[in-house]
Amino acid sequence: MQNLIFIAKSPNGHSHLESILMDLSKGLKYNPTVASFDDDLHTIESSGIPSQLKTLFYRRLWADQLLDPAPVPGVRDCLARHCPRDTLLMTDMETPESGRWVKIPVLVARNRSARVVWFIAGLVPSESSDLLIPPWARKLMDTRFKDSICCAEQCARHACPAVSNRRFVVFPLAVDSGMMQFSDGSAALALGLGMKSLMTGHAVSPDVIATGGLDGHGGITSVGYLDQKINGACEHHFKCVLHPVQSAPAQALDEQHIRQMTPYAVSRFDMAWTLATLYSDEHARRLHDFTMALADAGLFIDKMARFPGQWLGYQKSVVQGLLADIFADMALFNRFARTFAGMVRDYSRHDTAEALTESAPDAVPGKWPMAGLIWCTANLALFNHRGETIRAKIWEQQGKAMAEHAMTLDADLAVEFFNTLLVNAHNRFEFTTDLPGSLTRLLALLETRHRVMAASGCVIDQPLGRLYGTLVQHSAFCGPRYIDATEAWSRKALQALGENSSPELEPEWMRQYSYLGLARLCAGDMDGALACLFKYLGVEDAGQIAAKVPDLNPFQINMSARFLAAEDIAVPDTLYTGLVSHVTKTLRHGHPWQLICFNLGRAALLRHDKENARSLFEQSLEICRDNTLGPTIGIMMLKPLAFLKDLVSTSDVNAETDHWEAQAKADARQLNPSRFAFLFDRPFFSALEHVRRHHDEIFPFSYQ
Structure with a gap:
């Protein structure tokens, strides 16, 4: 405040004071006590500044109070004695302090240049839900601008239609000159994002500024003077500008500015909301890839593992459309299913994988049984790992319907499915020695293949060895009376995995000693169990x-x-x-x-x-x-x-x-x-x- 007093008293300081008061990106420092704050107000009032500037000064102070979630006690009462809030804002709000308030940066172009004007928006308790723009603010806006605020409100309310007994209040932090200052509808996108943040409680990134009209159906319409607006955003140190896809920056736009910030072209309000709330220096590049991927199914498949599940949820309708296209194209679906399976093997990608499943078509493309079985197997593994046994059971049934056909085309894909199916049954505490008929037929096929391969000198069959290992567990879970079957499956697993002859597969065949040792322990074969323990740990004795x-x-x-x-x-x-x-x-x-x-x-x-x-x-x-x-x-x-x-x-x-x-x-x-x-x-x-x-x-x- 002392700085403001000095500027207010300076003969040529009025324009500088105006720019400070209108810039909400920089906070004002108040004196720590109410008494000193009161003295400062008296000093500025008597400094001789024009009445319009004095009004702006008090609007700025009231804006700070509304935006501050924890204002200094007594300051509002002191401010009200100097300039009552209702008189200043010309509104009939009863309890604005109980509402939520945000500041919204808006790019305004004039005379082939652009500046940032800050708007204040509030969502306050009210019996009426009608949008409130104070009369003094209406005088500064043309019809299109006022209509754009209404359109912004519609987009914001669409996000939370159940919210009632609240009304929006919107006004600019501007000099009340009585002259037209705000025209056209290009502020609608920025205002809509700010108003939606009030509805949802999710903040827009302070590094983001937006320009664009809204068409009333969630679409973003073109704007003029985009180059000037991007330059203006850079001058005010914003790092991201959201703009309509129809309005592209010129090639000759200042390269230094482009290096300092990132322009994103957006076509829909929901996409702009996603970018505005998620943007950060850390996510800037990934968000750019995200916007590009949502426009191209092939690129989406290549990049989807990098996107958090939350992002996909924000754009669920767009992702659903992409996945519908992918599921209708054999080449795309095959790529998608294999990429998805890789994501499921990486536990850190499971949130993203689940978000993809939530948005995917319910029907698995049965005309492509190999890719379809990969998709079913991956989802079975995903929900098995997440402990969602009911959903896992659904994918088990869908996979069974495809496995019979798929194993005649690629037996190894069927092995992966049945391994996952049996483990899922174990996790549900369903223990039986019975095997599905299709699995019995698959085993016969694989064993025939293995004999042919072994006769030609290839003695290792990793998929078959893994299936045998799962069958070791399947038998052991049924109890000690099946120890002979467990031992037999174990011998087959060790042989197929190349025990002592395949160092690269050592973790796999060594794991069989863990299964066999526990099974022998349950069966009371203590010497045999200890032998497995020593082998598994790589020791010669317990000592x-x-x-x-x-x-x-x-x-x-x-x-x-x-x-x-x-x-x-x-x-x-x-x-x-x-x-x-x-x-x-x-x-x-x-x-x-x-x-x-x-x-x-x-x-x-x-x-x-x-x-x-x-x-x-x-x-x-x-x-x-x-x-x-x-x-x-x-x-x-x-x-x-x-x-x-x-x-x-x-x-x-x-x-x-x-x-x-x-x-x-x-x-x-x-x-x-x-x-x-x-x-x-x-x-x-x-x-x-x-x-x-x-x-x-x-x-x-x-x-x-």
């Missing part, structure tokens, strides 16, 4: 494991913890203490850490270490209760709970029982209600006792 703990991966740690929890196997105590210490330092949320903590908790109980047992069971429970991990992990909360109830106080247990029971039942309903019927036919503590007595039957094989 060497403790030294390797820091280098073990989570699944190797899990297998080691499972052996520690077994009563009939002698394992050095150094391994127990080493694993507990290591897990405490490296614990993560996710599979298999819930099992690691659970089995180490059981190992602690065997060693009468109740303190660590309780802590480890509680950590296992916390992981299982993480809703983002899905119901397969969630239902495993029953495991630590069955043991925890005897390690914690009754009051602690009773305080959480209702929450535990509700979540466990919800997970059971999603998975396999019949398998977990004991949760519904008895009290919860009785159900937990049932889990403790029948743990290995309820949670077989690798779920132990």
Whole structure:
């Protein structure tokens, strides 16, 4: 304020004062106390500035108060004593402070140049929903400009049609000269974006400015003087200008300005909204690619993995149109399905993948069974990983309908599908030795192919080996009485994956020893189980494991913890203490850490270490209760709970029982209600006792 006082008193400072007051990009610094603020107002009032400038001064102060979410107490009352708000703004707003307010930069061209004028927009409580433009502001606008504000309001209200008992108030921060200052409809886009931000609560990036008309149907219409407006935006340090596609910058536009900022051509209001709310220096290049990709199906396929799912959601109608075109073209759909499958293999892309599925046509193109099966398999894997078992089941059924035909064209695609299908069944706790007829036929086809390949010297068949590995698990989940079948599938898997002859496939064939070791442990073959453990960990005896703990991966740690929890196997105590210490330092949320903590908790109980047992069971429970991990992990909360109830106080247990029971039942309903019927036919503590007595039957094989 002291700076304003100095300028106001300067003989030639009035034009400079006007420019400062009209520039909302720079805040005014007020004196810290109401008394000093009051003194400053008296000083400026008596400085001799023209009445129009004095009015602008008070409008600026009131604008600051409306825009400030936490104004200094007493300042508004002080300001009202000098210049009542209603008198100044000429409105009948009752409680503008209870509304939401934003400042909107608008590019105004005149005399072949452009400047930024700031508008104030508010959404305030009111019985009337009619747009309010103060009378003094109306005098500064021509009919087209006022119509453009109405059009902007329509676009904003379309975003949230349910919002009622609110009205928009719009006025410029401008000198009340009584002369026409605002003409044509090119401010509609900027005003519409600002007004929509009030409706939705999502802010427009402060680096973005927009120019363009609106046609009343969400389309953006052309503007004039675009080059001048872009130059004006650069001079005011904006980094992004949204403009109509019909109005392109001239080739001769100042290259320095183009380097400083990014112009985006937009044709629809919803696209402009997406860019305006998402723009940042970090996202500038990716947003440019996004706008280009939405106009070209092939480019969209190439770039789609880079776009967050949220962005696709903002442009859902456009993405739906693109995907409809892609699903109608064989070459495009094939590219899309394969790219999508790659995204699903990268867990960091799952939000984007799910957004694509949400926008894709429901019908899978059956006339292209290979690409169709890739699409079904990828979605089955996606929703299986996300724990959405019901949606996964839908994709399983669609994939089955295509697999029979697809495997006669490309057997390896069918292998990927059936691997995913069986794993999905395991995650739903559906365990059976039966195999679908189409899978049996596929196995026969693959084994015939493998014999022919082996006769020619090619002994490794990776797809077949992976399928055998899944069948090892499929058999082992059915219990110890199927150990012979499990052993047979394991031998086939090791042979097809080239055990000891294919270093590049070593992680795959070595994993088979994890499956076989756990199956043997469940079947009571302790010597055979230990042999698998040593092979999987790369040691010769149990005494060497403790030294390797820091280098073990989570699944190797899990297998080691499972052996520690077994009563009939002698394992050095150094391994127990080493694993507990290591897990405490490296614990993560996710599979298999819930099992690691659970089995180490059981190992602690065997060693009468109740303190660590309780802590480890509680950590296992916390992981299982993480809703983002899905119901397969969630239902495993029953495991630590069955043991925890005897390690914690009754009051602690009773305080959480209702929450535990509700979540466990919800997970059971999603998975396999019949398998977990004991949760519904008895009290919860009785159900937990049932889990403790029948743990290995309820949670077989690798779920132990």
